[in-house]
Amino acid sequence: MPIVEYKKLSLVDYPGNTCAVVYFSKCNLRCVYCHNPKLVLDELMESRIDEKVLFREIIQFLSKRKNIIDGVVLTGGEPLLHDRIIKIAGLIKDLGLKVKLDTNGVQYGKLKELLHNDLVDYVALDYKGDRENIKEITGISNESLVIENWFKSFRILLESEVDFELRTTLVKGFHNTNNLISMAKEIIHSRDCGDFKWYLQSFRRDEKVLSDYSKDDVTLHAYSDQEVSEMLELLKKLGFIVEKR
Ligand code: SF4
Numbered sequence: 001m002p003i004v005e006y007k008k009l010s011l012v013d014y015p016g017n018t019c020a021v022v023y024f025s026k027c028n029l030r031c032v033y034c035h036n037p038k039l040v041l042d043e044l045m046e047s048r049i050d051e052k053v054l055f056r057e058i059i060q061f062l063s064k065r066k067n068i069i070d071g072v073v074l075t076g077g078e079p080l081l082h083d084r085i086i087k088i089a090g091l092i093k094d095l096g097l098k099v100k101l102d103t104n105g106v107q108y109g110k111l112k113e114l115l116h117n118d119l120v121d122y123v124a125l126d127y128k129g130d131r132e133n134i135k136e137i138t139g140i141s142n143e144s145l146v147i148e149n150w151f152k153s154f155r156i157l158l159e160s161e162v163d164f165e166l167r168t169t170l171v172k173g174f175h176n177t178n179n180l181i182s183m184a185k186e187i188i189h190s191r192d193c194g195d196f197k198w199y200l201q202s203f204r205r206d207e208k209v210l211s212d213y214s215k216d217d218v219t220l221h222a223y224s225d226q227e228v229s230e231m232l233e234l235l236k237k238l239g240f241i242v243e244k245r
Contacts, residue, residue: 002024002025002026002051002079002081002082002084002085003022003023003024003025003051003054003055003058003088004023004024004025004039004045004046004051004054004077005023005054006020006021006022006023006054006058006061007020007021007023008020008061008065009069010073013073013075013100014070014071014073014098014100014122015122015165017069017070017071017098017100018068018069018070018071019069019070019071019072019073019098019100020058020061020062020065020069020071020072020073021072021073021075022058022072022073022074022075022088023036023039023075023076023077024039024074024075024076024077024078024079024081024082024085025039025045025076025077026039026040026076026077026078026081026082027039027040027076027077027078027081027104028078028081028104028106028107028140029078029104029106029128029138029139029140029146030138030139030140030210031128031137031138031139031169031210032136032137032139032171032174032209032210032211032214032218032220033137033169033171033174033203033209033210033211033220034209034210035206035207035209036076036077037208037209037210037212037213039076039077040077040210041210041213044213055088059091059095062092062095062097063095066095066096066097069097070097070098071092071097071098071099071100071121071122072092072097072098072099072100073100073101073102074088074089074099074100074101074102075101075102076102078103078104078106078107079101079102079103080101080103080106080107080110080111081107085110085114086110086113086114086117086119089101089114089119089120090117090119093118093119098121098122099119099120099121099122100120100121100122100123100124101114101120101122101123101124102123102124102126103123103124103125103126103153104125104126104128104138104150105125105126105149105150105153105154106146106149106150106153107149107153108149108150108152108153108156111123111153111156111157112156115156115157115160115162120162121162121163122162122163122164122165123157123162123163123164123165124164124165124167125153125154125157125164125165125166125167126166126167126168126169127150127154127166127167127168127183127187127198128168128169129168129174129175129179129183130179130180130182130183130186131143131147131182131186132178132179132182133174133175133179134146134147136174137171137174137175139210154187154190157196158190158196163196164196165196165197165198165199166187166196166197166198166199167198167199167200167201167245168180168183168198168199168200168201169201169202169203170200170201170202170203170223170228170231171202171203171220171221171222171223172203172220172221172222172223173219173220173221174220177231177234180231180234180235181234181238184234184235184238184240185238188238188239191238191239191240195241196241197241197242197243198235198240198241198242198243199242199243199244199245200228200231200232200235200242200243200244200245201228201244201245202222202223202224202225202227202228203220203221203222203223204222205220205222225244228244229244232244
């Protein structure tokens with residue numbers, strides 16, 4: 001059951017484009033601040049959804065709206081966990097619509113396949129933390145593999161012709177200035193390899209997040225606008241193109 005729901009129209013999920021948004025279930029990470037626990041945790045997923053019926057409905061909807069919207073965002077959960085992502089992206093491209101992918105970058109092989117087959121037009125790649133904080137942010141135990149795979153995805157994107165962005169959600173108590181500088185230093189060589197933007201946003205508590213379902217007592221705090229702006233200036237000084245979301 002990879003596809004679990006869709007949004008018919010969004011003006012904010014695909015920079016510069018009107019789009020529909022298709023949500024995929026499951027994720028290989030467990031980020032404390034995740035706003036989509038019902039797509040990530042098996043026990044919260046709607047088991048009654050008939051994915052074939054939903055998928056048919058989505059394609060029919062997109063066929064009717066293909067002259068009204070510019071593209072489709074594939075998001076999740078983690079869309080690249082599903083083998084069918086290639087076919088689904090292909091069907092959307094066949095309708096003449098652009099495809100934007102949101103990914104955590106761990107499944108670099110699928111990303112490569114999508115890019116190789118010209119099935120994606122824009123990628124938003126999460127850059128979640130540095131080697132110090134990635135484990136506690138993403139709740140995974142094999143952080144070395146996650147980091148290694150993420151860098152493969154990043155390099156694949158740098159070498160591709162496809163536009164992409166990095167995006168980091170900052171959580172007070174999990175990220176500090178040192179983490180951010182160390183993240184910047186890890187990719188400092190890339191400033192001259194492409195003109196990708198790096199977006200910073202603070203964690204916001206407007207609904208239940210993944211850590212609310214954890215047995216551990218985790219408290220998440222937001223950074224103020226001013227604090228995010230100060231971090232943004234630091235990255236700009238290091239030569240990155242950075243914006244706030
Ligand atoms: S925020 Fe983390 S846990 Fe949630 S969908 Fe994205 S990668 Fe998965």
